[in-house]
Amino acid sequence: MTPPTPYHLFIHTATVKLPTVAENSTYLIDSISGNYTNTTGIACRVQENSGTSSINQQRLVGSISAVGMFPPDATLTKDTRIVVTGDGFPSAGKTFKVMSPPQNVAGAGTMLLVDLEYQS
Numbered sequence: 634m635t636p637p638t639p640y641h642l643f644i645h646t647a648t649v650k651l652p653t654v655a656e657n658s659t660y661l662i663d664s665i666s667g668n669y670t671n672t673t674g675i676a677c678r679v680q681e682n683s684g685t686s687s688i689n690q691q692r693l694v695g696s697i698s699a700v701g702m703f704p705p706d707a708t709l710t711k712d713t714r715i716v717v718t719g720d721g722f723p724s725a726g727k728t729f730k731v732m733s734p735p736q737n738v739a740g741a742g743t744m745l746l747v748d749l750e751y752q753s
Contacts, residue, residue, distance in 0.1 A: 635741065635742045635743065636741055636742075636743050637743070638704050638705060638743050638744060639743060639744065640676055640704070642678055642702065642744075643676035643677050643678050643702065643703075643704070644678055644719070644720070644721040645676075645677050645678055645679055645717050645718075645719045645720070645721040645724060645725065646673075646674050646675065646676060646677070646717075646718050646719030647675050647677045647679075647715050647716060647717050647718055647719070648671055648672065648673045648674075648675070648715075648716040648718055649671070649672045649673075649675050649707065649708070649709065649713060649714075649715060650669035650670070650671050650713060650714035650715075650716065651669060651670045651671075651672070651708060651709075651710060651713050652668075652669055652710070652712050652713065652714075653668040653669065653670065669714065672708070673718070674718075675703065675704075675707055676703075676704060677701060677702060677703045677704075677707075677715070677717075678701070678702040678721075679699050679700070679701050679702075679715065679717055679721075679724040679727075679729060679749065680699060680700045680701075680702070680724075681697070681698075681699040681723060681724060681751075682697070682698055682699060696750050696751065697750070697751035698732075698748060698749065698750055698751070699724070699729060699748075699749040699750075699751065700746060700747070700748060700749065701715060701729065701731070701746070701747045701748075701749045702744050702745070702746055703735070703744060703745045703747070704744060704745070705737070705742050705743065705744060705745055707735075707745055709731055709735045709745060709747055710731065710734075711731055711732065711733065711734060712730065712731065713730070713731040714728060714729070714730055714731075714752065715728070715729045715730075715731065715749060716728045717729070727751060727752075727753070728751075728752040728753045729749035729750060729751055729752060730749065730750045730752050731747050731748070731749060732747070732748040732749060732750050733747055733748040734747075735747050
């Protein structure tokens with residue numbers, strides 16, 4: 634039996650922008666065409682790194698990272714953009730890029746975890 638999804642932890646809502654992927658027959662690779670399909674009102678939680686972790690990340694990589702938590706039925710792929718639209722300090726109003734494939738936390742099927750990178 635799958636435990637219930639902890640919706641009470643999802644303090645944000647977001648617009649999920651899935652990229653449109655086009656096959657490049659010359660190089661035999663997929664590339665993002667620049668078009669995005671938007672899904673709005675997705676419940677989520679975006680947890681930015683703590684001060685020390687964030688400073689170290691900026692020094693090493695030059696970017697700010699965060700962790701995104703989403704319901705198990707959310708469609709997320711690498712390069713998806715997450716625009717946090719709901720209340721919830723400090724992530725509200727920020728845009729993040731998904732940097733990892735969704736992970737099913739502990740195999741419980743209650744939520745998906747993704748690594749995020751701050752975009753704007």
